[in-house]
Amino acid sequence: MSGLNLEHVTKQFGTFTAVNDVSLSVPDGTFVCLLGPSGCGKTTLMRMIAGLDLPTGGAIRLGGADITQVPTHKRDLGMVFQSLALFPHLTVGENIAYSLRIRGVAKDVQKARVDELLAMIHLPGFADRSVNKLSGGQRQRVAIARALAISPKLFLLDEPLSALDAKLREAMQVELRQLQQRLGITTIVVTHDQREAMTMADTVVVMNKGEIRQAAAPVDIYRRPADSFVADFIGQTNLLPVEADSAGRARVLGQAVEGLMLSAGATKGVLSVRPEDVQLTAPGNGAISGIVTFIRDLGGAIETFVEAGGQQIIAVSSPRSRPEVSVGQQVGIRLDPMTSVVLAK
Amino acid sequence: MRREPPQRLVDYGPLVFPAGMLTVFFVVPFATMIAVSFFQRQQGGFYTPAFVFDNYARFLSLFFGKVLGFSLFLAIAVAVACVVVGIPFTYLLSRSKRNVQIVWLVALLSILSLSEVMIGFAWSTLFSRTAGITNLLVWLGLMEQALALTPSFTAVMTAMTYQAFPYTILVLYPALVRLDPTLTEAARTLGASPVKAFFTVVVPVLRNTILATLIMVFIFALGSYLLPQLLGRPQHWTLSVLITDQAIYQSNMPFAAAMAVFLVLVSLALVGLAFYAGRQKEAK
Ligand SMILES: Nc1ncnc2c1ncn2[C@@H]1O[C@H](COP(=O)(O)OP(=O)(O)OP(=O)(O)O)[C@@H](O)[C@H]1O
Numbered sequence A: 001m002s003g004l005n006l007e008h009v010t011k012q013f014g015t016f017t018a019v020n021d022v023s024l025s026v027p028d029g030t031f032v033c034l035l036g037p038s039g040c041g042k043t044t045l046m047r048m049i050a051g052l053d054l055p056t057g058g059a060i061r062l063g064g065a066d067i068t069q070v071p072t073h074k075r076d077l078g079m080v081f082q083s084l085a086l087f088p089h090l091t092v093g094e095n096i097a098y099s100l101r102i103r104g105v106a107k108d109v110q111k112a113r114v115d116e117l118l119a120m121i122h123l124p125g126f127a128d129r130s131v132n133k134l135s136g137g138q139r140q141r142v143a144i145a146r147a148l149a150i151s152p153k154l155f156l157l158d159e160p161l162s163a164l165d166a167k168l169r170e171a172m173q174v175e176l177r178q179l180q181q182r183l184g185i186t187t188i189v190v191t192h193d194q195r196e197a198m199t200m201a202d203t204v205v206v207m208n209k210g211e212i213r214q215a216a217a218p219v220d221i222y223r224r225p226a227d228s229f230v231a232d233f234i235g236q237t238n239l240l241p242v243e244a245d246s247a248g249r250a251r252v253l254g255q256a257v258e259g260l261m262l263s264a265g266a267t268k269g270v271l272s273v274r275p276e277d278v279q280l281t282a283p284g285n286g287a288i289s290g291i292v293t294f295i296r297d298l299g300g301a302i303e304t305f306v307e308a309g310g311q312q313i314i315a316v317s318s319p320r321s322r323p324e325v326s327v328g329q330q331v332g333i334r335l336d337p338m339t340s341v342v343l344a345k
Numbered sequence B: 001m002r003r004e005p006p007q008r009l010v011d012y013g014p015l016v017f018p019a020g021m022l023t024v025f026f027v028v029p030f031a032t033m034i035a036v037s038f039f040q041r042q043q044g045g046f047y048t049p050a051f052v053f054d055n056y057a058r059f060l061s062l063f064f065g066k067v068l069g070f071s072l073f074l075a076i077a078v079a080v081a082c083v084v085v086g087i088p089f090t091y092l093l094s095r096s097k098r099n100v101q102i103v104w105l106v107a108l109l110s111i112l113s114l115s116e117v118m119i120g121f122a123w124s125t126l127f128s129r130t131a132g133i134t135n136l137l138v139w140l141g142l143m144e145q146a147l148a149l150t151p152s153f154t155a156v157m158t159a160m161t162y163q164a165f166p167y168t169i170l171v172l173y174p175a176l177v178r179l180d181p182t183l184t185e186a187a188r189t190l191g192a193s194p195v196k197a198f199f200t201v202v203v204p205v206l207r208n209t210i211l212a213t214l215i216m217v218f219i220f221a222l223g224s225y226l227l228p229q230l231l232g233r234p235q236h237w238t239l240s241v242l243i244t245d246q247a248i249y250q251s252n253m254p255f256a257a258a259m260a261v262f263l264v265l266v267s268l269a270l271v272g273l274a275f276y277a278g279r280q281k282e283a284k
């Protein structure tokens, strides 16, 4: 069994359970994003993988070997901290060479590797600079290079980009993903930015309250969320109550939706419809009827807020297909069974 | 807020009070001492104004050279002992639970309320043959019979380190609390064992704090004159002991002043050297 495997990993602080029975399998070379709201246990889980905290239950395996009790400095991993934790008393080059120096690598080999890494992070010739005089983005890159100096088996990053401004963050996301693909290194990134997760990850792991709610490819997370928490957390969505009528057809806000089925035996559920999948039409003729309450023109997209049966439904359309509606107008809403997902809860 | 250099004379107003205090309580006494150090001693306990170098010439002897050498050695040894024990201690303290920290800090700071005399007599009791710690070792069967540990160099060192230790912690504690704990964690993920991380990250990052602590304890220990007399043999007496002896018992003020001036100059030179060495390392 290769790759990284978490088996029923649990972490308790006193009586508080920060990570609860988490099992996850990460094949070699994949890019995983741990995503979830603040305080859901992402950092705690990552610290256990790094060995900085010990789990109170379960096991962690890397490449088949049980590393649950192996101390951090014997795990051969690379980690980038949220605060970056660059050593202020060392130069850029000395920071990057730290893990090599600790392992007693020859000076000239160290220097060659530092130059190689500096070229990789597009900062050639920076070896003798002080780390205190770098910009945020440059410090970021140095932290990444330092973590990768020994070519670790596992690369961990805890909210590595959160200190950067929006533009730089987007650029670094792409850069980080390209770097990971080039090196083929198993990478786990903690983030609470779902856009960031969607940009970089092969697998997005959505967590809440110490538990994994869903682990799947970004598209699947978006298109087929496992529950209403995931649907709501990833992007924008409309969550509407859905019931099965006597004939087994799904009814939303009093209207039957053709082609939509609840799971066998279920009578109630929640329907998740992405705003871009909501079609606004003329009222009547089998459509859910509602009243437009607000229109927000964001330039690139137009959001129409409709109130129907006490629920607010948001429809997003592109400026090309601008709906011919105005506030206070009665409209019809059509849901496409292909893009609507019935959730258990 | 913009900082501008003072423009007019009135802008220097706030400085009058501290400058006055400094003049009255530091510059004037020190200048007096320098002046006295050149005066002529009169037999019978007084001195007349003069400008002679006799007092300085007198301690250009092997005896005073040895005493000065020992004083500096003792002060440096105490400073090093305080820092070597103090850093790991404070490091562990700063990472322990809040209430554990408070108990330790209160206990350590209460040492500050003890006078040098009390510390001296407490240690001389602890090191004595009749009531000392060796009795405990005999009772535990680790020793044949109780013996006196004082007077000795170890006794002087121990008591002086004990006395300077709370000051050491006071200087080190804020710096170690502020030290980012992720720095050592980063070192560990990069392959350094906790001990190696301590020596390759914590110690170098705190270099300036450590230097400042060394200098502070050094100067503090240089002024100690009771503990060497209480716990040491005559060869463990420091220059401060001789200064006290000359000034109070021999009534030789000019000679005492000359020794004091010399001690100040030597310690200033050493502190300057330490700063210079620190600066050089930083510039590199
Ligand atoms: N050392 C600790 N002692 C007690 N509780 C802790 C400790 N570390 C973390 N916790 C708790 O565990 C929970 C999970 O914390 P964690 O830092 O893993 O969250 P997170 O998902 O990384 O959040 P964020 O996005 O804000 O960084 C939090 O409720 C936190 O208060």
Ligand SMILES: [Mg+2]
Binding pocket: A042, A043, A044
């Ligand atoms: Mg976190």
